[in-house]
Amino acid sequence: MRKRNLFLFALLVLAVAFAAGCAKRGMTKSDMDRADAIAAKIAKAEKMGIVKCNPRELAAAKAELDHARHEATEGHYNQAEVDAYFTAADKAADNLWALVGPCLEKNPPKPIAEPPAVAAPPPPPPAPMPMAPAPVTFESIHFDFDKSFIRADAKPTLQAVADYMKKNPDAKLQIEGHCDERGTPEYNFALGERRANAAMKYLVNLGVAGSRITTISYGEEKPADPEHNEAAWAKNRRDVFVLR
């Protein structure tokens, strides 16, 4: 009887050990938030074309995040160890972000590289000298620090853009949102997006079809003024309008 009890006890211990081996602890809210933030950082870098310049770093960052997620859901590690895995993933994502700027310099997005000429109806060519139509450009509009609302001084420019778009129904517009260098890259990327969207919304309210407008955020990556002072920052907090 005693031997039998010992046997049953041993079986129970083994069963518990197996169950523990397969246990999933589930991700905590903080793990999930952290994973989402890292994933967002990687996705933004990817959206900005990092795969062309640094495919190896992109692959490594994604794998690190996957690894951290895996370890966070398995029951093998304590919270400090899981944190260390997320820190490694975050570092890989930061390294990736640091490469976005140089990548954009090497491979500027096509619509930004050269503002296309306006699609104007070809005039009859009486003159022997061919005249290229002057490209239409618009002034940039600027924003207050950490804000994305349209200031009063931006409204005349936006009105001019809207008038042009209405007179040229084939024209398409890209709005680039930019920020100054203060704040994290990911925060500034989101802020740039809000700025571009604010201008787009304003133009739509002025009667321009939203389908003719696209937006893109460059965050702090393409400053108009590379200096590190308030005057430069004020110039860099802007929306740029590019006709496509």
Added chain:
Amino acid sequence: MTMGRLWALTLAVILSAAMAAGCSSATAMKNARAALDNAKAAGAEEKAPYEYYSAESYFGLAEHEVQEGDRKGAILFAEKSEKFSAEAVQKAGGGAK
């Protein structure tokens, strides 16, 4: 059945299960390694770098899990690595012929 026999039977079952689990992760690793070598031979490092380096990264993670004794993790990452290797080969134009 005597107690001794019961013990022996239980041990045999446990050992078989452990060996089977060990074998499946070893097989997954072997397949992933072969797929990665195949991708490299196909020139995927140049022609499909993202897929190739993903395969390489996941293979590294699988090896790490093997060292940590996490068979399930090893299989998971080895299979991911194999999948990326296959994509890399496909993108690189079908691999070595």
